[in-house]
Amino acid sequence: MxxxxxxxxxxxxxxxxxxACALESEGDAFRLLVMAILSAQCTDARVNKIAPALFARFPDAASMASGEVSEIEDLIRTCGLYRAKAKNLSLCAKRLHEVYGGKVPEEMDDLLSLAGVGRKVANLIRGDVFGKGxxxxxxxxxxxxxxxxxxxxxxxxxxxxxxxxxxxxxxxxxxxxxxxxxxxxxxxxxxxxxxxxxxxxxxxxxxxxxx
Ligand code: SF4
Known part of the structure; x- marks a missing residue:
């Protein structure tokens, strides 16, 4: 085999x-994480389309952590499952901000502790951001x-x-x-x-x- x-x-x-990854994250770990969470049951093209407005308002974990969930919802509404995703993004950003100093962690267990992150997203981050495969x-x-x-x-x-x-x-x-x-x-x-x-x-x- x-x-x-x-x-x-x-x-x-x-x-x-x-x-290359089809998600246009501009080499930014936070963006890739958010976009990967959004891509569940949604096309990469759709995620790429909503990304500029989303990251203009929330460029990092700190800004997203302090934003309202309803505001995230409005920006990702066309993505499908937007209510659950907005809630996860808010929780994820809060944990990134409070526990990891706003940085995306690289260990599998740390990534899996973030809302909305399963093994698929964690492996994408570990491979594309940290070169860990x-x-x-x-x-x-x-x-x-x-x-x-x-x-x-x-x-x-x-x-x-x-x-x-x-x-x-x-x-x-x-x-x-x-x-x-x-x-x-x-x-x-x-x-x-x-x-x-x-x-x-x-x-x-x-x-x-x-x-
Ligand atoms: S297109 Fe897919 S199913 Fe067909 S031969 Fe190639 S790998 Fe196999």
Whole structure:
């Protein structure tokens, strides 16, 4: 499995020489954290669209911590689940401000102590901000790695723990960003473009369909 994964990583790197997170956080840890929380059940494009107004009003944890939840709600209203997200953002900002001096922490347990932050968001932050790696088991990662034959589960934690030993730490973040891109361009949910897929000879789903 490791050899197969190494080859898949190599091909995705060749297919997408540049990889980047689709959330436009401008390299700011607080922004990325907030945007990742907002991206649950919402498109990255939508989050990118509301970000300028949100961060013009709340550029850091201190300003968001002292703001009204209703004001956050107004700025994220088009995001879906906006009431729960606004409440989480307010609580998250307060904890960042009060416990972590306004800085986004890097340890997994500290990140998981923040409202609205689960392992997916925590791994994104650890990888993109702190260079610690982390499998971001989002919908694309879960779907594609199941199709390729690495996992047989839709449980994000199971997928994360299955992939973690197979992907070198220093490649995990970019690997996951590339899977998101591949899931949008080629291995599209419900209409995968298998004939033009550069992974088809390694894909369990494709091979079983074409026996
Ligand atoms: S062969 Fe098809 S199902 Fe398999 S990874 Fe490629 S696009 Fe997805």
């Amino acid at each position: 490791k050899q197969k994964m190494t080859e898949i990583i190599r091909r995705l790197e060749a297919y997408y020489p540049d990889s 982390g499998i971001v088991a989002d919908t694309h990662c879960i779907r594609i790695t199941n199709l390729l034959g690495f996992c047989n589960s839709t449980d994000p934690k199971k997928v994360e723990f299955t992939l973690d030993p197979l992907v070198p730490k220093d490649k995990q973040s970019d690997f996951c960003h590339r899977l998101v891109q591949y899931g949008r361009d080629v291995c599209i949910a419900r209409r995968p473009q298998c004939e033009s897929c550069v992974l088809k000879d390694l894909c369990s789903h494709y091979l079983s369909e074409n026996e």
